[in-house]
Amino acid sequence: MNLLRLPIAALALLASGSVAFAEPRQLTIPIDFSCPISEPPLIEFVLSRQEGVISVEMLVDDEVAVVIFENMQTDMETLVAALIDAGLGEMLGAQPITEAPVPEPTT
Secondary structure (H helix, E strand, O other), X not given: XXXXXXXXXXXXXXXXXXXXXXXXXXXXXXXXXOOOOOOHHHHHHHHHOOOOEEEEEEEOOOOEEEEEEEOOOOOHHHHXXXXXXXXXXXXXXXXXXXXXXXXXXXX
C-alpha cells in the first residue's frame, strides 16, 4: 500500500502545478558607475562567486550588470544582498532591478 502512495502524491503535485523546475533567469542590475566604489571587476567578482550564477556581463555603456543564474540555486534578493554585504550597495543605480527568462539566442 505504501508503494502506491508515492506515485499518487507525485501525480497530485504535477496536476496542481506546484512543482518547480530549474530555469535559467536573467537579472539586470543598474549600476551607478559614477560612484567611486563601482569597480566593474569587483562587482563581477562578487556576483560570479555566488552559487547558481552561470555568467556575469558588465555593460558599462548601458550602466548595468547582466547576471544569468539558475533559479533553483539562487534568486534576485540573494544576489543583491551579496553586493550589499560586500560593501557595494551604494553603487546600485536608481533604475529598478529586473528579472526575466533568459532570451533565446539569435541566429
